[in-house]
Amino acid sequence: MIQITLPDGSVRQYESGVTALDIAKSISEGLARNVLSAEVNGEVWDATRAITSDASLKLLTWNDDEGKRTLWHSSAHLLAEALEAEFPGVKFGIGPPIENGFYYDVDLGSHTISSDDFTRIENRMKELAKRKSAYIRKEVTKAEAVAYFTEKGDEYKLDLLKDLEDGTITFYQQGDFTDLCRGPHIPDTERIKAVKLMNVAGAYWKGDEKNKQLTRIYGITFPKQSELDEYLRILEEAKKRDHRKLGKELELFTFSDKVGQGLPLWLPKGTALRERLVDYLKKAQTASGYVQVITPHIAHKDLYVCSGHYEKYGADSFQPIKTPAEGEEFFLKPMNCPHHCEIYKAKPHSYKDLPLRLAEFGTVYRYEQSGELHGLTRVRGFTQDDAHIFCRADQVKEEFVKVIDLVLMIFKALDFKDYVAQISLRDPENKAKYIGSDENWNKAEQSIIEAAEERGLNTVVELGEAAFYGPKLDFMVRDAIGRKWQLGTIQVDYNLPERFELEYTGADNQKHRPVMIHRAPFGSLERFVAVLIEHCAGIFPLWLAPEQAILLPISDKYNDYAKKVSQILKNYDIRAAVDERDERAGKKIRDAELSKIPFMLVVGEKEEQSGSVSVRKHGEGDLGSMSIEDFAGLIQQEISSAFN
């Protein structure tokens, strides 16, 4: 008999050789039907694999991320089985689960596949799934594995086998399909109830562009049809929220071929929105002890040679600007940090001056690869809400706490409720690749962890994800429909202070090197606005909306009254436009609703006589009439509630 410890701490006795599925059955049939895989002593196993010694066990279902991954990994095998049936001779690369579903890289030889073939393949997958074929794990020797794939003629699997050690190789078989695979897999194909192939794309074998390009087929599966329906609904919703579409519809920004790709043009309404974000953050930063600076858009090559960026990125950047002087070169500013270092150096510093917090809404230019450009989220010219904090090592923690507070305040004002702080630390196995002393790194890493803890952040720690110049903390935010975005970032830097030989005089009258902290709560205004648009589906918080209200006169007889009201509202700092078009009220309301203007104020004879407005709220409808003062109060109240 062996002892199995369940997550609740209870211990049960089973015969050696029992499987997770057997154990699930012994608890309840319903649980057994939902089990996809199992965590055995912390390692994910097939639910059908025999357990032969005492173990801790967690049954994994669709509600566990690892359970989902198991289903999707098995679905990739099911896709492969279907492809083999539809396209005999197809060769297979790799087929892993991903964040949403799975893919399989395949070589279809002379065949081409397009989304038109998807229905046929999906149907085949569903038909194969219904057969309830078990996923059977088989340990094989390397020689057997090589023999199998040599006979099958699958050079990609043979390539994979080269890197595997004998004794660790397993095959998985379901139905007629056998694959080289570490596993684990679900018990049988019948657990896959809903299948959807999403798209097809090219992908290089092993991600190397020198290798052959394979066809990557993306799909997703679910244990219930209703889950697939919900997933597709969210995808539709995401399309409706696409910031590129809304940016055009709401007249926020545009692009022009003549101006150049990746160079956004901010339209008046988008600019109004952006300026408001800037003002908001500027005020908050001033209150937190930042000072604003301004630096030019170009800088001498020597600056970037000193910072090291010239060596690293010079060849892949916008190329130098030449001057009439022989050999003189300037570069477009790709980041603000070196400039701020020079500002730091403009005068000597005492330990008493620190921290020095230099902030700049600095526009930078980076020559991103053309294929990377995407709406406002990836552009070639953008403005960072940048600041560099120069401080003593013993101040790092306190500064982190303050920046975290700043970021959290922004998240609150913009209604981002679901976020995780990702702390990226050194790879402890490979400390040599990082610059800076061991002591400083330890201190900084500890400071970040403590700061996050102090503010009660939900954190994940990633070892080896730190930049070579310092550890960092990034905020990963989930938007209103569950998608993840990386927004605010805080990074420690030991590199630039070294390269620029930054110093301060300590209490000991000795020269010391300050620590530099880069931080950008928005990241960049472009990217942040994009995420904000998608988060709120273009319905901005009232304080940010480019137009907060629009006056809708019933006929042109009341245009003058409408203009008068809009003036009065301006005195209350309320942004109100007037729709003076010769259109009926119904039409004006419809257009205002479509432009997502928060408040519509219908005015006609009644309102003019009583000095009131008839208020309609976007998405909610008629609120009845009220005095102009009451309406102003309503707006001010709604705005202040966003900040408390």
Add this chain to the structure above:
RNA sequence: GCCGAUGUAGCUCAGUGGUAGAGCACUUCCUUGGUAAGGAAGAGGUCACGGGUUCAAGUCCCGUCAUUGGCUCCA
């Protein structure tokens, strides 16, 4: 940068070798209106750009540029 798809009016799109279209937006006129589209007329195009095939090209072919789905990248 690489592979695939796409590019027609300001916007959304139809047009598959034979005279360039629709809806919305815009302009003018009629209408003077009450909570999601009043009516009529008008204007608007080098069919991304450049080459080619053809009696004839928005349509077929090649190249370039841009957009886009991926890959790779992101100081």
